[in-house]
Amino acid sequence: MTESSAQPPTAESIEAITISASAELDRLENLEAVDQWRVSYLGRRGMLTTVLRGLSSLEVEERRTVGALANQAKNTLEERLEERVRQINEATLTRSANQDRLDVTLPGRPALEGRLHPTTQIVREICSAFVAMGFGVVEGPEVEWDHYNFEMLNIPKGHPARDMWNTLWVDYEDPTGEQAMLLRTHTSPMQARVMENREPPIRVVVPGKCYRYEATDATHEWHFYQVEGLAVGEGITFADLKGTLYEFARRMFGEERQIRFRCDYFPFVEPGVDMSIDCFACEGDGNGCRICRDSGWIEIMGAGMIHPKVLEGVGYDTERYTGFAFGMGPERIAMLKYGIDDIRHFYSNDLRFLRQF
Ligand code: FA5
Numbered sequence: 496m497t498e499s500s501a502q503p504p505t506a507e508s509i510e511a512i513t514i515s516a517s518a519e520l521d522r523l524e525n526l527e528a529v530d531q532w533r534v535s536y537l538g539r540r541g542m543l544t545t546v547l548r549g550l551s552s553l554e555v556e557e558r559r560t561v562g563a564l565a566n567q568a569k570n571t572l573e574e575r576l577e578e579r580v581r582q583i584n585e586a587t588l589t590r591s592a593n594q595d596r597l598d599v600t601l602p603g604r605p606a607l608e609g610r611l612h613p614t615t616q617i618v619r620e621i622c623s624a625f626v627a628m629g630f631g632v633v634e635g636p637e638v639e640w641d642h643y644n645f646e647m648l649n650i651p652k653g654h655p656a657r658d659m660w661n662t663l664w665v666d667y668e669d670p671t672g673e674q675a676m677l678l679r680t681h682t683s684p685m686q687a688r689v690m691e692n693r694e695p696p697i698r699v700v701v702p703g704k705c706y707r708y709e710a711t712d713a714t715h716e717w718h719f720y721q722v723e724g725l726a727v728g729e730g731i732t733f734a735d736l737k738g739t740l741y742e743f744a745r746r747m748f749g750e751e752r753q754i755r756f757r758c759d760y761f762p763f764v765e766p767g768v769d770m771s772i773d774c775f776a777c778e779g780d781g782n783g784c785r786i787c788r789d790s791g792w793i794e795i796m797g798a799g800m801i802h803p804k805v806l807e808g809v810g811y812d813t814e815r816y817t818g819f820a821f822g823m824g825p826e827r828i829a830m831l832k833y834g835i836d837d838i839r840h841f842y843s844n845d846l847r848f849l850r851q852f
Contacts (some may be wrong), residue, residue, distance in 0.1 A: 503553055504546040505680070506564050513568045520572075520579050529583065532574055543569055543708035559621055566589045613852040614841055617829040618702045621722045624746040628739060630724070633699050635685040637706070638665060641675040643684035648763040649804045656762045661708040682723035683763060686801070686820055688723060690809040695816050696728035702825070713837045720825045725801075727811070727818030733800055736819035740798060744772050747828065751775075755792055764799025764820060771795065776834075786831060793831055794822035817851055 502508070516536045523529050536542050550562050592599060611619075622632050640752040641652075660680035667676040701723040709715050726735065737756065744752045753773040761767045771794045774787035781789050798821035803813045820838050826838050835836070835841075835850070840848045 502549075504549045504561055504565065506561055509543075509546060509561065509564050509568050512536070512546065513571060516572055517575055520575055523547075523579065526580065526583055529576065529579055536572060537569065537576070543572065594638065610852070612841075612849065612850075613829055613833070614825055616852060617825045617832070618720055618722060621743075621747065621823070621825055621828065622700055622702055624743050625724065627746070628742060630698045630700050633685065633689060633701055634703055635679075635682070635688055635701060636850045637679055637704050639677055639679040639684050641677060643687055644677055644679050644681075647687035647805065647808050648683055649802050649808075650762045652705075654762065656760075663706050663708050679703075680707050680820060681705050682721040683820070683822060685723055686725050686763070686805065687809055690727065690811065691805075695811070695818070696726075697818070698726045698728075700724045711839060713839070714827065714830075714841065716826065716838050718842070719838070721822050722825055724798075724821040725818065726820075727801065727806075727816055729815060731819060733819070736798060736800065736821070737821075740770055740796075740821060742797075744770075748772055748775055748832070756798075757809075759797055761797055761799060761800075763802050763805050765802045767797065767799035769794050769797050770821070785836070786834070793832070795828060798822070817843050 502557075505655050516532070520532055522528070523532060534541060537544065547562075549566050550558050550565065553561060569735060588599075590760070591597070627634065644662075645651070645654075645657060662680055663678040665676040665678065669676070682701045682703050682705060685703075687699075689697060689699055702720065703723075705721050706718050711717055724739075726739070737754075741754050744754050752775070755771045755773070756768040757771070759767045759769040770841060771792040774784060774791050774793055776786040777784035777789075777791070783789065787793050798819065801818040801820050806813045806818070826841050829835060829841075830838060
């Protein structure tokens with residue numbers, strides 16, 4: 496670009512300005528530079544504006560001809576300016592679309608609709624069955640003391656039964672040096688926590704997450720849910736345990752269900768049992784049932800009458816009060832109910848699995 500001269504304008508000088516301004520404009524790549532160009536050619540002191548001002552020094556006849564050329568040049572440059580701005584905007588949009596891999600012409604994606612996780616659904620179903628039978632629902636800490644997870648459940652330090660629960664310990668120095676911290680291996684620590692804070696009669700269920708240092712397989716996760724149950728009062732017997740759990744099985748799995756109790760060992764109950772329901776998928780006739788493995792029975796929980804040592808531990812009069820407790824795994828119950836073949840599906844976050852519930 497050259498400085499405008501004080502010379503009177505001529506057809507040649509106007510043409511020269513138009514050619515050089517157009518060539519310069521074509522080389523500009525951004526809107527700031529284009530605006531500077533506009534100021535220097537078409538602005539109040541721009542080159543072409545100055546030329547137009549100089550028309551007054553021309554003879555009338557010449558002024559008419561050169562003036563018409565100057566106006567035409569102004570219109571041409573203004574049109575070219577508009578066109579260049581449009582080109583730069585388009586190029587910027589294309590560049591950003593390519594770089595960001597964003598196709599602004601695509602229709603928007605519909606918002607994903609969330610739903611309850613299958614574990615949450617089954618936990619709620621289990622709790623509702625017990626709430627309908629007069630139980631309340633309480634929750635407790637997932638990071639727990641050894642004291643509640645083991646000691647208060649009649650599993651002192653060094654007791655071989657501790658091996659039944661592969662424990663994840665928390666690296667924490669207790670200032671008193673007495674307590675070890677862990678991720679609860681079951682919901683049973685809530686038995687003592689609830690009883691310490693209440694007087695019988697007690698009827699509660701405790702849903703919550705548990706953790707075990709376990710190798711995972713189709714039926715074992717290292718984190719999973721349990722629903723604990725606890726009933727304490729005067730005159731509670733094993734018949735109450737059986738009646739309550741039978742009613743639960745009917746509500747969860749249908750009116751026709753049969754149940755079976757077999758002896759099992761848990762240090763905090765006496766007697767201890769495991770409870771099974773008869774297989775709803777087959778007749779136990781040995782035709783290769785995936786669900787009960789042809790036994791005709793499906794194990795769903797551990798249970799038993801609360802051990803007197805546990806009741807003593809929380810200061811209850813064992814001559815007066817008795818009770819029962821049970822603990823079940825909701826994922827395993829959901830697997831049975833919906834025919835899910837691998838517990839690891841629950842927490843692998845595959846929407847194709849989760850959307851089915
Ligand atoms: C217990 O944890 C006892 N606290 C249950 C209990 C409570 C017995 C009250 C008596 C009185 P067990 O380790 O068997 O028991 O676990 C209970 C249920 O938790 C199992 O039946 C199973 O459904 C579930 N469970 C246990 N380990 C896993 C695991 N690794 N992955 C998924 N579910 C599991």
